[in-house]
Amino acid sequence: MSQQLKIVIDGKEISAGPGQTIMEAADAAGIYIPRLCFHEGLPPGGHCRLCTVKVNGRPVSACTFPVAEGQVIENASEEMTALRRKIVEMLFCEGNHYCPSCEASGNCELQAMAYRLGLLNPQLPYLRKPRELDASHKDIYVDRNRCILCGRCVRASKLLDGKTVFGFEGRGINKRVAVDAERSLNETPFSVTDQAAKICPTGCLTLKRKGWAIPVGQRAFDKGPIGADIERK
Amino acid sequence: MTENYSEIINEVVEQFGKDRSRLMDITRAVHAKLGYLPEEAIGLIPKALGIHRVEVRDMASFYAFFSREPQGRTVIRLCNSVVERMKGADAVAKAFEKAAGIKFGQTTADGMLTLEYTACIGLSDQAPAALVNGTPLTNLCPADVPAIVQALKAGKSPRELPQARVDLNLRQPGPVIFAPMQRGAAVRRALNMSPEEVIKEMNASRVRGRGGAGFPTAMKWDFCRKAEGGAHYIVCNADEGEPGTFKDRVILAQCPDLVFEGMTVAGYALGAVEGLVYLRAEYEYLLPSLEQCLAKRRSLGLLGENICGLEGFNFDIRIQLGAGAYVCGEESALIESLEGKRGAPRDRPPFPVQKGYKNEPTAVNNVETLCCAARIMEKGAAWFNAIGTKDSTGTKLVSVSGDCEKPGVYEIQYGMSVDALLQLVGGQNAQAVQMAGPSGQCLAPKDFGRSICFEDLPTGGSVIVFGPQRDVLECMHQFLEFFVEESCGWCAPCRAGTTLMCKMVEKVLEGKGTRNDLRQIETLGNTIKTMSRCGLGQTAANPILTTLRNFSNLWDAKVRSEDYVAPFDLKKALQEACAVTGQKPHAEE
Ligand SMILES: Cc1cc2nc3c(=O)[nH]c(=O)nc-3n(C[C@H](O)[C@H](O)[C@H](O)COP(=O)(O)O)c2cc1C
Ligand code: SF4
Numbered sequence: 001m002s003q004q005l006k007i008v009i010d011g012k013e014i015s016a017g018p019g020q021t022i023m024e025a026a027d028a029a030g031i032y033i034p035r036l037c038f039h040e041g042l043p044p045g046g047h048c049r050l051c052t053v054k055v056n057g058r059p060v061s062a063c064t065f066p067v068a069e070g071q072v073i074e075n076a077s078e079e080m081t082a083l084r085r086k087i088v089e090m091l092f093c094e095g096n097h098y099c100p101s102c103e104a105s106g107n108c109e110l111q112a113m114a115y116r117l118g119l120l121n122p123q124l125p126y127l128r129k130p131r132e133l134d135a136s137h138k139d140i141y142v143d144r145n146r147c148i149l150c151g152r153c154v155r156a157s158k159l160l161d162g163k164t165v166f167g168f169e170g171r172g173i174n175k176r177v178a179v180d181a182e183r184s185l186n187e188t189p190f191s192v193t194d195q196a197a198k199i200c201p202t203g204c205l206t207l208k209r210k211g212w213a214i215p216v217g218q219r220a221f222d223k224g225p226i227g228a229d230i231e232r233k
Numbered sequence: 234m235t236e237n238y239s240e241i242i243n244e245v246v247e248q249f250g251k252d253r254s255r256l257m258d259i260t261r262a263v264h265a266k267l268g269y270l271p272e273e274a275i276g277l278i279p280k281a282l283g284i285h286r287v288e289v290r291d292m293a294s295f296y297a298f299f300s301r302e303p304q305g306r307t308v309i310r311l312c313n314s315v316v317e318r319m320k321g322a323d324a325v326a327k328a329f330e331k332a333a334g335i336k337f338g339q340t341t342a343d344g345m346l347t348l349e350y351t352a353c354i355g356l357s358d359q360a361p362a363a364l365v366n367g368t369p370l371t372n373l374c375p376a377d378v379p380a381i382v383q384a385l386k387a388g389k390s391p392r393e394l395p396q397a398r399v400d401l402n403l404r405q406p407g408p409v410i411f412a413p414m415q416r417g418a419a420v421r422r423a424l425n426m427s428p429e430e431v432i433k434e435m436n437a438s439r440v441r442g443r444g445g446a447g448f449p450t451a452m453k454w455d456f457c458r459k460a461e462g463g464a465h466y467i468v469c470n471a472d473e474g475e476p477g478t479f480k481d482r483v484i485l486a487q488c489p490d491l492v493f494e495g496m497t498v499a500g501y502a503l504g505a506v507e508g509l510v511y512l513r514a515e516y517e518y519l520l521p522s523l524e525q526c527l528a529k530r531r532s533l534g535l536l537g538e539n540i541c542g543l544e545g546f547n548f549d550i551r552i553q554l555g556a557g558a559y560v561c562g563e564e565s566a567l568i569e570s571l572e573g574k575r576g577a578p579r580d581r582p583p584f585p586v587q588k589g590y591k592n593e594p595t596a597v598n599n600v601e602t603l604c605c606a607a608r609i610m611e612k613g614a615a616w617f618n619a620i621g622t623k624d625s626t627g628t629k630l631v632s633v634s635g636d637c638e639k640p641g642v643y644e645i646q647y648g649m650s651v652d653a654l655l656q657l658v659g660g661q662n663a664q665a666v667q668m669a670g671p672s673g674q675c676l677a678p679k680d681f682g683r684s685i686c687f688e689d690l691p692t693g694g695s696v697i698v699f700g701p702q703r704d705v706l707e708c709m710h711q712f713l714e715f716f717v718e719e720s721c722g723w724c725a726p727c728r729a730g731t732t733l734m735c736k737m738v739e740k741v742l743e744g745k746g747t748r749n750d751l752r753q754i755e756t757l758g759n760t761i762k763t764m765s766r767c768g769l770g771q772t773a774a775n776p777i778l779t780t781l782r783n784f785s786n787l788w789d790a791k792v793r794s795e796d797y798v799a800p801f802d803l804k805k806a807l808q809e810a811c812a813v814t815g816q817k818p819h820a821e822e
Contacts, residue, residue, distance in 0.1 A: 044580070046580045046723070046724065046766055047723060047724055047725060048724070048725050049724050049725055049726050049764045049765065049766060052763070052764050059763050059764065061580060061766070064580040065580075065582075066582065083759075083760050083763055083764055084764075086726075086756065086757065086760040086764075087725050087726050087730075087760065087764060090725060090726065090729040090730055090733060090757075090760075091725055091729060093729070093733055094725075094728075094729035094732070094733070123753055124733045124737070124753070124757065125733060125736045125737060125740075125800055127732065127733070127736075148725070149722070149725070149728070164285040164287060164288070165287075166287070167285070167287030167288060167290065167291045168291050168575070168722075169287075169290050169291060169294045170294045170295070170722070171294070171295045171558070171575070171720070171721050171722045172717060172718060172719070172720040172721065172722045172728060172731075172732075173717065173720070173722065173728055173729070173731075173732040174722070175721075175722030175723075175728060178287050178290055178291065178294075179287065180285050180286050180287035181286065181287075182272060182276060182286070
C-alpha cells in the first residue's frame with residue numbers, strides 16, 4: 001500500500017490515499033461534501049458544482065480534484081454553504097419543481113439538499129419554461145420538468161448498462177436530456193431493471209404505477225438529512 | 234429520399250475514414266450537401282459510423298451553424314454583437330426583414346433566403362457586418378440592403394457584392410508580429426538547436442500566452458514535452474470569439490506563414506508529429522489561403538517528412554473548422570470539439586499538457602503566441618526581452634472598436650496606458666472602455682491611467698470604446714445575453730445562473746428594480762464566478778460585477794426606493810383566470 005497523505009478539511013486533519021479525489025478522502029473520513037451529480041460507481045460528471053470546496057483558497061470541484069499532501073480545504077464554511085444554497089436555488093428556479101405533488105418528495109435529493117443547506121423561499125425569478133414529458137415507455141416516465149441535468153442516467157446507461165439510452169442535447173439553458181431514438185423512450189432498449197432507471201436524484205425518471213409507495217415517515221430523507229449516511233461512518 | 238441520403242452519408246463517412254473523431258467534419262459535410270440536418274441524417278450518420286444516434290444528436294445540437302430545419306439557398310447571418318448594434322445593426326436588420334419579407338430566424342417561402350443573427354464574427358472594426366454563406370459583407374447600411382437582397386435572390390454569388398470586402402485596418406504594425414519575415418528562418422534556427430534548447434530560449438524570452446490566461450509558453454511546452462504519451466500535439470487556437478476581438482483574423486490574413494512557422498517550431502520542441510489549427514467557422518473564408526500557404530510550405534520542405542533536411546523530423550498541420558460556439562475557444566472545450574464532440578470543457582487536472590487531444594499530451598496556444606514563438610526563434614530571446622515591461626515582454630495586438638476614429642488592429646508595446654491608447658485610436662472622450670472584452674472589465678475614466686500588461690490590465694486583445702452617448706448598462710446587458718447564448722450548459726451555476734441573472738438585470742433596466750435586487754444580482758454574480766466549471770462561467774458576470782463597482786452611479790440611478798417591486802403586473806397576471814371564472818380580483822388594501 002502506498003504512502004498515506006495528510007490533508008486538512010475545515011480544520012480537521014484526515015489521511016488520504018494518493019490517487020484519491022478530495023471527495024473520496026472526505027467520504028472515507030466521515031466528512032460529507034454536498035453533491036448531486038456525483039454517484040458512487042460512476043465517474044464524476046462535474047455538472048452540479050455543489051461539491052466545490054476551496055483548496056488553499058482556490059475553488060475546485062471535490063469530485064474531480066486529487067488530494068495532495070498538506071492541502072488546506074474549506075468545505076462547510078458559511079461562505080461555501082451560501083454559495084451551494086444559491087446553486088440549489090438556481091436549480092429550483094430553472095426547472096419546474098412542485099414538491100408537494102411530486103411522488104419523489106421525501107426521496108428527492110434536490111429537495112433534501114435544499115433542506116440541508118437551509119434554502120427558504122427562492123429569491124431568484126422562476127423561469128417557468130414548459131418542458132417535455134415522455135410517457136411513451138411502459139414502465140417509466142421521463143418528466144423533464146424535474147430534471148437537473150446531473151447526467152447520472154446518461155453515465156449509468158452508458159457505463160453500467162452498456163446501452164447509451166440517454167444523452168444530452170442542445171446547449172446553455174436549452175440543454176436537455178435526450179433519448180437514443182428518433183422520438184421517444186419506448187423506441188430504445190431501456191428497461192426498468194437498468195441501473196439508469198434507479199439513479200435519478202429527483203423525480204425526472206419515475207416508475208409508473210409506483211407513486212407514493214413509501215409512507216411518509218419512512219422515505220429516504222424522513223429519518224435524517226442527506227449526507228447522514230456518510231457522516232455516520 | 235432515404236436511399237439518396239444514405240448514399241450521400243456513406244460516401245462522406247468513407248471520405249473521413251469512418252473515424253468517429255471526425256464527426257464534426259462528417260456532419261459539416263453532410264450539412265453542406267443537404268443544406269441542413271434532417272432527422273433522417275441524424276439517424277444515418279451513427280449507423281454508418283457504428284455509434285449511437287444520441288451521440289450525433291448531442292454534437293449536432295450544440296453548434297450554432299448546424300441547422301435542424303431546412304435553410305434557404307442563401308443564409309444571411311447578421312452579427313448583432315454589442316459593437317455592431319452601436320454601429321446600427323438594428324436598422325440594418327430591419328432593412329433585411331423588409332427587403333426579404335421575413336423575420337430573423339425564418340426562411341423565405343421560395344427557399345431562397347434565410348435570415349439569422351450571429352454573435353461577434355470578428356469584424357467589429359467594420360461593423361455592421363454579416364456572413365452570407367460564409368462570405369463576409371462589411372460596413373453595411375440600411376440603404377444597401379434592398380440591392381443586396383435582390384442580387385442574392387437572383388442567384389448572384391455574395392462574393393460579387395460590393396460590400397464583400399474585408400479591410401485589414403492594420404493601423405500600427407510593430408516589430409514582433411507584423412515586421413517582414415523570411416519564410417523558414419525561425420524553423421531553421423530552431424532545428425540547429427536541440428528541442429530542450431528551443432524551450433530554454435523560449436523561457437529566456439519570458440513570453441506569456443496571448444490568448445487571455447497569460448500562461449508562460451515555455452513552461453507549457455516543457456510540461457507537454459515531458460508528459461508521457463504515444464503522440465504529442467500542438468494546437469493553434471484560432472477560435473477568436475471574444476466579442477470585439479479580430480486580431481487573429483488579421484494575422485491569419487496577413488502573415489499565416491508566421492503562425493505555421495511557430496507551430497513547426499513548437500512541433501519540434503514538443504516532439505509532435507501533428508499540429509492542428511482550430512479555425513472558427515466564422516473564418517471559413519480564410520481557409521483557401523491558409524491551405525495554399527500550407528501547400529507552399531510543404532513544397533519547400535518546411536512541412537512533411539525530414540523537414541529542412543533533418544532526418545526524422547516529420548511534422549504536418551491540419552486545419553479543423555469549428556461550427557459556431559464561443560466556448561470552443563476554451564482550450565479543453567476546443568479539444569473536445571477537435572475530437573468531434575460537443576464543446577464541453579473538461580475538469581482539470583488532468584491538464585491538456587498531460588491528457589489533451591485523444592488523451593495525449595497537447596499544448597494549446599493562441600495564434601499570436603505562436604507568432605511570438607517564431608519571432609523569438611528568428612531574432613533571439615534577448616531581442617524579444619528588450620520590448621515591453623518586466624513581466625510582460627514583447628508586443629501585444631489589440632483590436633480596437635466602438636466609438637473611436639480609427640478602429641482596427643494595433644501592435645502596441647506592453648505597458649501602454651489606456652489613455653495613450655485612446656489618443657492613438659481617436660477615442661479621447663470615452664465614457665468607458667471594455668478591456669479584454671465582455672469577460673474582462675468595464676473601466677471608468679479613473680482607470681484610464683492604468684497600463685495594458687499582465688501585471689495591471691491583461692487583455693486577450695479586445696478593447697471596446699464607449700463614447701459619452703452610450704447607454705453603458707444596456708451594453709452590459711447585451712454582453713450578458715451573449716454569455717447566456719454561449720454557455721455550454723454543462724454546469725448548473727453558469728447554465729441557470731446566467732439566464733436568471735439576465736432576467737434580474739432586465740427587471741432593473743426596465744425601472745422595476747430595487748436596491749435589494751442589486752444586492753441579489755451581486756450575490757448571484759459572485760456565485761456564478763466562484764462555482765462555475767470553466768472560464769466562461771467564471772467571467773460571465775464580469776460585465777455586471779465590474780460596472781456595479783466602477784459605474785455604481787449608473788446602477789443607483791436605475792433603482793427605485795421601495796423595498797420591493799413585483800416583477801410582474803398582478804392585474805395582467807390574473808386577467809385570464811378572471812375571464813375564465815367570471816370573477817374580479819380582490820381590490821388591493
Ligand atoms: C470561454 C473562453 C474562450 C476562450 N477563447 C479563446 C480564443 O478564442 N482564443 C484563444 O487563444 N484563447 C481563448 N481562450 C483561452 C484558452 O483557454 C487558452 O488559455 C489559450 O488558448 C492558451 O493559449 P496561450 O497560452 O497561447 O494564450 C478562451 C478561454 C475561455 C475560458
Ligand atoms: S461554466 Fe458555463 S461554459 Fe463552462 S462548463 Fe459550465 S456551463 Fe459550460
